[in-house]
Amino acid sequence: MTTDPAARIPPGTRAEIGAVNFAITRLLGAATGGAPPNLFTTLARHRSLFRRWLRFAGALMPGGLLPREDSELLILRVAHNCGCDYEWHHHERIALGVGLTAEEIQRVRRGPEGVDWSPRRAQLLAAADELHARHTISDTVWSQLDVLFSNEELIELCLLVGHYEMLAMTLNALQVAPDRLPAGRMPVGMRMLESIIVRRGRGAERSSS
Template sequence: MTSEVARIAPGDRHDLGLLNSVITKVGARYMKARSANLFTTMGRNRKLFRVWLRFGSAMMPRGTLPRRDTELMILRVAYLRSCTYEFTHHERIGRSIGLTDDDIADITHGPTATRWTDRERTILRAVDSIHQTRDISDELWSELAGYLSESDLIEVCLLITHYEMLATFISTLRIQDDTFMTTGRK
């Protein structure tokens, strides 16, 4: 969590409008969170929030890539960007789709961790490459193309850059970490 004050406070029902307010409450309940600060902050721009939500959810959770690959990429971006908000949420999501404690711990080692399959290592190298250079070398692209269809390659590029953008948004607006429920209640 950042110690700084949020630059734009999360909105309430009046700020969000009825539809965005309902969306944020459903999202918080699904995440078992007391708050959904990303949603209630972005939701203050009513139109862009809904467009962004549709775009983002087309890749996660409704993308064509295996969910494990998707969550590994998102967690790696969050780690590289030091985005606690993003990492905490996707650590929880990752566990719900089968990532282990060791998988999550090895995100910090990136593609050099020995646990990854060749495919996972190549995908994580793509995350690191886009993060560091905003590009993927021809050599790495050829390796990725050995594992992924053209459609999947597009999704990988969009997913990585989307979560880079989201980490920038979270950091720039100083969005505060959410508080999660500790009970089994929804």
């Protein structure tokens, strides 16, 4: 893992985060193609909350209903709006792996106005901006979203943006150090991990229905 003397809470060691969390962070590091990410080894200091948060986060992404390109577009806009470089750099790689182009990823920084977005993507970006600035979505934007997305997807959209805003604030406040990420797209191991999370989420849905 990388460390930084400016980090307000440094990444935890095996002794500090416990054997279970240590194994989880190692698995996540292997899936992302590098060392255990500093985000995970820092949050894992809160041992029980870390595992509960992982389950919730996985249910939103990659286990959610929104197409992965849509969810990554939203997450990147959140990272930009919150000035969270850590979140941006990780999801820049993931976005490339799920189908967004490098040019589209850079266009996210310019927002929904004045660029050649499809109506669907323009409204997603507008929703992320309004939730960030106003903590709600205007009737104008909602009426457009309501045509494009199901009720379940709209609920998920709000929770996804809120979750990654929360995560960006945590990363910024704790001053979590950047990770040394391998160049290129999301590695195969990450895709395999995502598919496991999605399958487990669908199994849980069937058992609770």
